[in-house]
Amino acid sequence: MVKKVYKKIKEYHQIVIARHVGPDPDAIASTIALRDSIRLTFPEKEVVAVGLGVSKFKYYGILDKIDTIHFKDCLLIVLDVPNILRVDGIEGLEYKEIMKIDHHPAEDIKGSVDWTDETSCSTCQMIAQLLLNSPLKLDTKIASNLYLGIVSDSDRFLLPYTTNETFLIVHKLIEKTKLDFTSLYSYLYDRSLDEVRFQGYLAMNMKVTDNGLGYIIIPSDIIREYHVDLATPANLINHFNFIREVSVWTFITEDVKNQVYKVSIRSHGPIINEVASHYHGGGHKYASGARITSKEEIDAFIHELDCLCEEYKRASISNL
Numbered sequence: 001m002v003k004k005v006y007k008k009i010k011e012y013h014q015i016v017i018a019r020h021v022g023p024d025p026d027a028i029a030s031t032i033a034l035r036d037s038i039r040l041t042f043p044e045k046e047v048v049a050v051g052l053g054v055s056k057f058k059y060y061g062i063l064d065k066i067d068t069i070h071f072k073d074c075l076l077i078v079l080d081v082p083n084i085l086r087v088d089g090i091e092g093l094e095y096k097e098i099m100k101i102d103h104h105p106a107e108d109i110k111g112s113v114d115w116t117d118e119t120s121c122s123t124c125q126m127i128a129q130l131l132l133n134s135p136l137k138l139d140t141k142i143a144s145n146l147y148l149g150i151v152s153d154s155d156r157f158l159l160p161y162t163t164n165e166t167f168l169i170v171h172k173l174i175e176k177t178k179l180d181f182t183s184l185y186s187y188l189y190d191r192s193l194d195e196v197r198f199q200g201y202l203a204m205n206m207k208v209t210d211n212g213l214g215y216i217i218i219p220s221d222i223i224r225e226y227h228v229d230l231a232t233p234a235n236l237i238n239h240f241n242f243i244r245e246v247s248v249w250t251f252i253t254e255d256v257k258n259q260v261y262k263v264s265i266r267s268h269g270p271i272i273n274e275v276a277s278h279y280h281g282g283g284h285k286y287a288s289g290a291r292i293t294s295k296e297e298i299d300a301f302i303h304e305l306d307c308l309c310e311e312y313k314r315a316s317i318s319n320l
């Protein structure tokens, strides 16, 4: 697969790289790392990484604005996203071919070259694999982006899709580029006192059912009161792992402006992406998201997750 991806990149003079809306470090870092590597390897090519910039991620690099007419007939590479409607920054772009590199379960994007690896902890891990096993070049900045994407998506090597392969790739990245990796963590983990206090609010107000579902509905005035933003709950959700009484946990955040509830779900047992797909969402087996539009739907959603926890609890007891 690495050979096929490399061949396709070599073939095109113009390449546009894109990722999902509402980017996380894996999405941002993978697009910028791949762009910078192609630029380094083929200085004559026109390669851009598109999508809305996020100021807190500016360390990774600056994203490009493109003239879609100029990039007509380009190769479009989509990273970290399986669904064409969630690709950011390609409005009006007429690409000649699409190539996908992603670790989410496949959806509607079917690239002429399509590298989907659900066993990979992150898209950055796949890009690192590509760079380590093809003539594409690697430097310290590219390696640091890839490292941060891997650490972020695997939640510091805690999540179950962290594998031997993950450590092998990280080892090679560090060895090849002499990466000073411990100095990078502040780019991922620096946070405000407001956010820490808000985390305290979530811990104090999360409800936990007898079946082990932890949930909290976060009204917009609480978001305002703690001076955090609508993305903060999703950023904090991994901090609620390893709570003995909780097997699935979900944060349901009211977004008044868009009249929707943004939902993040995590699990350390039951598989949750199926339930998420019933509520305009989806994702990984143990980490998913959804969008809910009414109070009634919230009740149904919580009930469905609670049943999942109940089933899981029953099965774990009978396995004892």
Ligand SMILES: [Mn+2]
Binding pocket: 026, 027, 080, 103, 121, 122, 123, 153
């Ligand atoms: Mn990812």
